[in-house]
């Protein structure tokens with residue numbers, strides 16, 4: 486059964502349809518949207534992964550975010566830890582996308598400095614759309630890159646680290662305007678350092694984790710960025726918050 490999601494603010498509305506949620510997420514310009522789930526006390530993981538924090542409403546919302554994006558961008562650490570497979574949205578999402586003039590599935594883009602991924606994995610071999618590997622010029626000069634070039638488009642930007650400004654420019658130049666970043670914390674920190682984030686969707690899972698799980702972002706930023714609240718959705722004890730660039 487679909488998890489019920491209500492809007493608390495603005496315009497309180499009960500039992501939102503998928504269309505109503507999509508409408509509330511609409512944007513009219515190129516956007517980098519980041520999506521995370523966190524425990525109430527700020528842990529981004531439960532037993533090392535985010536899945537243990539994600540309830541039915543978060544899963545529904547997660548899929549709707551994928552439904553409306555052009556590119557799902559993920560750091561290699563998350564791809565490894567969360568054991569990502571090929572980027573394939575659910576059938577209902579694929580139908581919605583085609584009906585709205587979009588390709589059935591978004592492009593999967595992975596940011597990696599070390600190319601520490603398996604080019605023979607289903608991420609590539611079963612991909613409905615050729616994925617993108619975003620790496621540094623240094624890594625792209627290594628022999629390892631050839632096996633990725635056979636299964637993905639490789640974008641090399643930046644010297645030691647990936648230059649996310651250039652990466653985003655390359656994504657836009659390829660015709661993709663709606664970028665959904667699904668983490669993880671290192672990549673989010675890199676995006677914040679480059680001041681490239683337009684919005685954050687964060688689900689607050691109703692648990693206290695303590696432990697030493699990561700926060701949703703880390704790394705140095707030149708200055709804290711103010712965000713403004715876009716909406717508050719609620720499903721039982723779970724909150725789904727949208728924050729926009731201030």
Ligand SMILES: NC(=O)c1ccc[n+]([C@@H]2O[C@H](COP(=O)([O-])OP(=O)(O)OC[C@H]3O[C@@H](n4cnc5c(N)ncnc54)[C@H](OP(=O)(O)O)[C@@H]3O)[C@@H](O)[C@H]2O)c1
Nearest residue numbers: 521522534535560561562563597598599647668669671672
């Ligand atoms: N709560 C949530 O919603 C959520 C979401 C996502 C992830 N997580 C959790 O976060 C943990 C993983 O954290 P993480 O920080 O390792 O994840 P991450 O940001 O996905 O991965 C870090 C890796 O991504 C690559 N990377 C990121 N930014 C880069 C840059 N500017 N230049 C070059 N490479 C860059 C590097 O890959 P290489 O090592 O290949 O060079 C780096 O080691 C997991 O436990 C996962 O479950 C939680």
